[in-house]
Amino acid sequence: MSATPIYRVGSRDVRVLSDGVIWLDAGAVFGLVPKIMWQRVTGETNELNQIPLALNCLLLQSDDKTVLIETGQGNKDFEQTRRRGWEPDHGKLIEDLARNGVQPADVDIVINTHLHNDHTGWNTIEHGDGDLAVTFPNARYYIQRGEWEDAMHPNERTRATYLPENLLPVEAAGQVEFIDGETQITSDITVIETPGHTAEHASVVIANGGESAIYLGDMIQHQVQLERIAWLSAFDVLPLINLETKKRLIADAIEHQSLLVAVHNPFPGVGRLSAGERGRNVWSSEEPHALVETTDAVPAD
Numbered sequence: 001m002s003a004t005p006i007y008r009v010g011s012r013d014v015r016v017l018s019d020g021v022i023w024l025d026a027g028a029v030f031g032l033v034p035k036i037m038w039q040r041v042t043g044e045t046n047e048l049n050q051i052p053l054a055l056n057c058l059l060l061q062s063d064d065k066t067v068l069i070e071t072g073q074g075n076k077d078f079e080q081t082r083r084r085g086w087e088p089d090h091g092k093l094i095e096d097l098a099r100n101g102v103q104p105a106d107v108d109i110v111i112n113t114h115l116h117n118d119h120t121g122w123n124t125i126e127h128g129d130g131d132l133a134v135t136f137p138n139a140r141y142y143i144q145r146g147e148w149e150d151a152m153h154p155n156e157r158t159r160a161t162y163l164p165e166n167l168l169p170v171e172a173a174g175q176v177e178f179i180d181g182e183t184q185i186t187s188d189i190t191v192i193e194t195p196g197h198t199a200e201h202a203s204v205v206i207a208n209g210g211e212s213a214i215y216l217g218d219m220i221q222h223q224v225q226l227e228r229i230a231w232l233s234a235f236d237v238l239p240l241i242n243l244e245t246k247k248r249l250i251a252d253a254i255e256h257q258s259l260l261v262a263v264h265n266p267f268p269g270v271g272r273l274s275a276g277e278r279g280r281n282v283w284s285s286e287e288p289h290a291l292v293e294t295t296d297a298v299p300a301d
Contacts, residue, residue, distance in 0.1 A: 002099060002293070002294055003291040003292060003293050003294065004016070004017065004096075004099070004100055004291070004292050004294050005268045005270070005288035005290075005291055006288055006289055006290045006291070006292055007213065007259060007270055007286070007288055007289055008211075008289040008290075009188075009206050009207070009208050009209075009211050009212065009213045009259065010188075010207070010208025010209025010210065010211045011208055011209055012060055012061070012062065012188055012206065012208045012209075013060065013061075013289075013290075014058055014059075014060045014206060014213060015058065015059040015060065015100060015292075016056055016057070016058060016059075016261070016267070016268035016269070016270065016288075017056075017057045017058070017059050017093060017096040017097065017100065018054065018055060018056060018057070018072075018092055018093070018096055018267050018268075019055035019057060019071070019072025019073055019074070019090055019091065019092050019093040019096075019121070019122065020054075020055055020072070020073070020088075020089050020090030020091060020092040020093075021052045021053065021054055021055065021089045021090060022052070022053050022055065022073055022089075022090050022118060023046065023048070023050040023051065023052055023053070023086075024050055024051065024053055024221075025048070025049055025050055026038065026039075026042060026045050026049055026050060026051045027049060027234070028233070028234045028235060029051065029053070029221045029222060029233055029234075029235070030222075030231060030233065030234075031231075031232050031233050031234040031236070031239070032232070032234075033231050038224075038231075041222070041224045042222070052266075053118075053221060053264035054263070054264055054265060054266055054267045054269055055070075055072040055073055055090055055093075055118060055263070055264070056070075056261060056262070056263050056264070056265070056267055056268060056269040057069060057070045057071065057072055057093060058070070058204075058206075058215055058261060059097070059100065059102065060188075060206070062186040062187065062188040062189055062206075063186040063187055063188070065108040065109050065186060066102060066106050066107050066108050066109070067107075067108065067109040067110075067111070067185075067186065067189060068097075068107050068109070068110050068111070068136070068139070069110075069111045069113075069204050069215050070111070070112065070113060070119050070215070070217075070263065071093060071110060071112070071119070071120055071121055071122035071123050071135070072090065072091075072092075072093045072118065072119070072121050072122055073090040073091065073117065073118045073121040074090075074091055074093075074120075074121020074122040074123075074124075074125075074166070075088070075090070075091030075121070075122075075126075076121065076124075076125075076126050076165060076166075077117075077121075078091065090121075091121070093122050094122065094135070099294035099295065100292075100294055104135050104136050104137065105136070105137055105138055106138075107136040107138065107139045108138065108139055108140070109139060109140055109142065109185060109186070110123070110136055110139045110140070110141045110142070111141075111142045111185065111189075111191065111204055112141065112142070112143050112147075113194075113201060113202050113203060113204065113215070113216075113217030113218065113263075114144075114147050114197065114198045114200070114201045114202065114217060114218060115143065115147055115148065115150075115151040115162055115166070115167060115198075116161045116162065116198075116218065117161060117162070117163045117166060119217070119218070119263070120163075120166040120167065121166060122135050123135060123136075123141065123166045123167065123169075123170055124165060124166055124167075124169045124170065126165075132165055132169045133169060134169055134170050134173045134175055137173075139175060140175060140176075140177040141170050141175050141176050141177060142177045142179055142183070142185055142191065143176055143177070143178060143179070144178075144179055144180070144181075144191075144193075144200045144201075144202050145178040145179065145180050145200075146180075146199065146200035147198060147199075147200035147201070147202070148167075148176070148178060150162075150198065150199060150200060151167060152167075157237065158198075158237065161235075179191060181193050188206055188207060188208045189204060189205070189206055190204070190205045190207070191203075191204055191205075192204075192205055194216075194217065194219050194245045194249060195238060195241050195242070195245055196219065196236055196237075196238050196239065196240075196241040196242020196243070196244075196245045196246075197217070197218040197219060197233070197235065197236050197237065197238075197242055198218075198237050198238075199237060199238060199241075201217060201218065201219065202217065203215060203216050203217050203219060203249070204217070205258075211258075211259075212256055212258040212259070213258060213259035213260070213261060213270075214249070214253060214258050214259070214260050214261065215261045215263070216249075216260060216261060216262055216263060217263060218233075218235070218263065218264075219242065219245060219246060219249065220233075220246070220262060220264075221233050221235070221263075221264045222262075222264065222265065223262055223265050223271065223283040224283075225246070226246065226250060226260070226262075226273055226281055226283055227273075227276075227280060227281045227282060227283055228280065229243060229246050229247060229250065229281075230243070250273060250281060253272075253273050254273050254274060254275055254281070257272055258272070259271075259272060259286060260272060260273065268288065270285070270286045270288070271283050271284055271285045271286050272284055272286055
């Protein structure tokens with residue numbers, strides 16, 4: 001048995017699921033911030049100077065649709081991970097969906113905040129013969145049109161983060177729903193523009209009954225980047241744009257006391273921001289509305 005945290009947004013139950021954990025270079029996560037400063041909030045790194053980043057995804061029902069926000073790292077890189085000398089600790093999303101009574105064919109809507117490989121891994125699945133297929137065969141995949149164009153025409157800086165195997169089968173199946181800028185997906189869910197990490201990066205707002213939650217995507221990789229807004233990631237393609245994006249979103253989140261879902265914070269990665277002294281924001285982790293015991297289940301083929 002394991003437990004799934006459920007957060008309440010108005011009358012909507014929002015479940016946080018996990019695709020596991022990946023390890024990334026901490027220096028890259030914190031960019032120009034010196035190690036002596038970021039290590040105070042991360043603790044010790046491993047022997048490769050890496051820190052763990054969670055892969056938190058959201059599952060909810062809206063307008064009688066089953067909605068999945070983000071698809072994690074997936075499992076297509078397991079062999080590569082093992083060649084690098086460590087055992088993968090990710091690729092768990094499909095099992096977590098099954099524990100919550102959802103099979104891939106049950107998902108109606110998938111939302112990708114952007115198209116980096118650790119956010120689109122389970123968009124597709126690799127069969128034993130090496131053939132790729134769409135993981136969620138009945139879903140519409142909502143993707144910013146500009147982000148898709150950037151992924152299809154990467155440059156030397158971005159090529160390694162956009163993997164065609166996570167994207168092209170979805171397009172070939174006719175399941176991509178291109179959106180332009182702020183777009184309402186259901187009566188409760190709106191995709192908003194939050195550029196900076198990528199030029200066309202988006203976040204997802206869930207609003208119901210006067211309450212709201214914001215799935216941040218990669219606007220941050222660690223909560224301290226909300227508390228100290230000048231702390232930016234080396235992964236950001238447009239760091240100064242991301243700085244302005246953070247300032248706008250933080251002000252709105254504090255004013256409305258929105259729940260914030262930090263994709264890479266330790267699971268479940270949910271909290272709120274408040275204004276602290278000397279202009280420094282304070283992150284407070286939020287306890288779930290409920291913890292639902294789930295039974296291990298085998299995903300359907």
